[in-house]
Amino acid sequence: MxxxxxxxxxxxxxxxxxxxxxxxxxxxxxxxxxxxxxxxxxxxxxxxxxxxxxxxxxxxxxxxxNRIMHFGETTTQRVESAHSTLKLHFGNSQTNFETLWSVVDGILRIQHNNINASFELSLNVVQYEYFDKLYRRLRGYVSQRMLKLIRDELERGDDVEHDSTRCGCEIRTTHGLPCAHELNLHKFVGSPIPFEDIHVY
Structure with a gap:
């Protein structure tokens, strides 16, 4: 070829x-x-x-x-990984319902604990770069991952200024987070990013 x-x-x-x-x-x-x-x-x-x-x-x-909200999940890898984990724990196709329920329940509890630990970390540990007053209303309420995405978008803001056409508003659409031109406005006015600007999920 x-x-x-x-x-x-x-x-x-x-x-x-x-x-x-x-x-x-x-x-x-x-x-x-x-x-x-x-x-x-x-x-x-x-x-x-x-x-x-x-x-x-x-x-x-x-x-x-990037026209739909997907929170950065653009592949099925997480689903495939979860499916693989379930298959690994089930052992074979002859497993009874009680065993299946027990396995799924255990996996979900572990996942829930990991999510809670991540939230706890976001509540209690604030990285130095987020002490800026721009993040004041978000600290302790928004995950570290979201703060990083906002910071990255803020850095991109110098290129787009206040122009939404140059911004593209991609992060607003895909993650429900304020995009570069919105962040520039908060920065220009000197006001913290409102919690309401963050998608509830």
Missing amino acids: FRDNEGFARFMDRWTSVMYAKSEALFELRMNDLRCEFGNVKGLTDYLDNTWVKTYKEKFVPAWT
Whole structure:
């Protein structure tokens, strides 16, 4: 199919850039570039178009997946991992209901305890970088992970200023968190980020 590893590596780079396109226009542009560059590889672009692009692009390309709230979970890996754990604990398909219930209950209790421990950590441990007054209303109420996402978005704010079109509001849509242009407004006014700006989940 490819003459050498370099050709395959170049194809994978192009395909990866298609898969991570953040807008439909960018997706189409990159896909057309890929078609032009690798159109001579027999069946490749037809396979990509017919098997992946036409059927599944809305399920894995950020241009589409970032239009819905997914809290950063864009793969089924967590579900597959949980399924694998259950299968491992069940042992075989002949297990009775009482044993199944006991196993599932035990796994859920462990998961619940881990979540509680994570929340406890978020309540009691505040990293130095979140002592800024901007985070005052969020400290102790929002997980460390969410604070980090907000901080990362705040750092991106210098590029977008107060312009929502340049911002894209991706984190607002996907995570229910204030995006760069919203954070810039709080920073400009000098007010803490309101707790109400954070999605309840």
